[in-house]
Amino acid sequence: MPIYRFRIYFDEDESVYRDVAIRHNQTFIDLHHQILKSYEFDSKHRATFHRSNDNWQQGREISFERYEDRNYRVDPLLMAETAIASEIRNPNQKFLYTYDFVREWRFRVELIALSNEENPKMTYPATVRKEGIGPSQYGTKSILGDRFVDVEEKYDLSAAGEGFGEEGDEDGGGESDEGEEAPPAEDEF
Numbered sequence: 272m273p274i275y276r277f278r279i280y281f282d283e284d285e286s287v288y289r290d291v292a293i294r295h296n297q298t299f300i301d302l303h304h305q306i307l308k309s310y311e312f313d314s315k316h317r318a319t320f321h322r323s324n325d326n327w328q329q330g331r332e333i334s335f336e337r338y339e340d341r342n343y344r345v346d347p348l349l350m351a352e353t354a355i356a357s358e359i360r361n362p363n364q365k366f367l368y369t370y371d372f373v374r375e376w377r378f379r380v381e382l383i384a385l386s387n388e389e390n391p392k393m394t395y396p397a398t399v400r401k402e403g404i405g406p407s408q409y410g411t412k413s414i415l416g417d418r419f420v421d422v423e424e425k426y427d428l429s430a431a432g433e434g435f436g437e438e439g440d441e442d443g444g445g446e447s448d449e450g451e452e453a454p455p456a457e458d459e460f
Contacts, residue, residue: 272296275355276384276399279306279368282377287403290383293396299333299350299358305396306368306378310405316371319347320380322358323365327379333358333366376406 289309322330334347366380
């Protein structure tokens with residue numbers, strides 16, 4: 272059974288991408304869900320694919336559903352009804368994928384490989400490679416993730432802590448307080 276491998280680039284940074292393997296008879300809804308999963312996005316928003324060419328121009332739309340507030344020149348194909356193989360026109364087929372029409376998360380989807388060998392240990396579709404730190408859907412994302420807040424609070428040095436003082440002695444003389452022994456002279460070592 273043919274397996275397609277797509278590379279999904281984050282539109283704002285080519286160094287951030289995910290590779291997804293999917294069966295030829297699976298649908299665009301399967302690809303849609305795998306893209307969201309690979310970038311750690313939820314599935315609460317509207318989405319659409321557009322068939323594209325080498326210049327990344329929008330072609331025929333493949334939409335999650337027919338949205339009444341959008342103007343279509345041609346009725347869109349529906350993701351749940353459209354098999355991946357039915358929209359592959361050339362060996363380097365490209366698609367544009369937009370998620371969340373308010374924030375407009377844009378991704379470029381490019382066919383990079385075709386294999387007749389299915390991995391029996393893999394459940395398709397599957398993310399087979401991740402490069403770069405993806406965008407955070409609702410806020411900031413760091414390498415440490417949620418643990419960053421804990422580290423920041425644990426080592427908060429904004430206020431001088433106990434045991435810390437100004438550099439040097441108050442009287443500037445370097446003499447020790449009464450009752451304390453003076454440090455040994457260098458020649459006593």
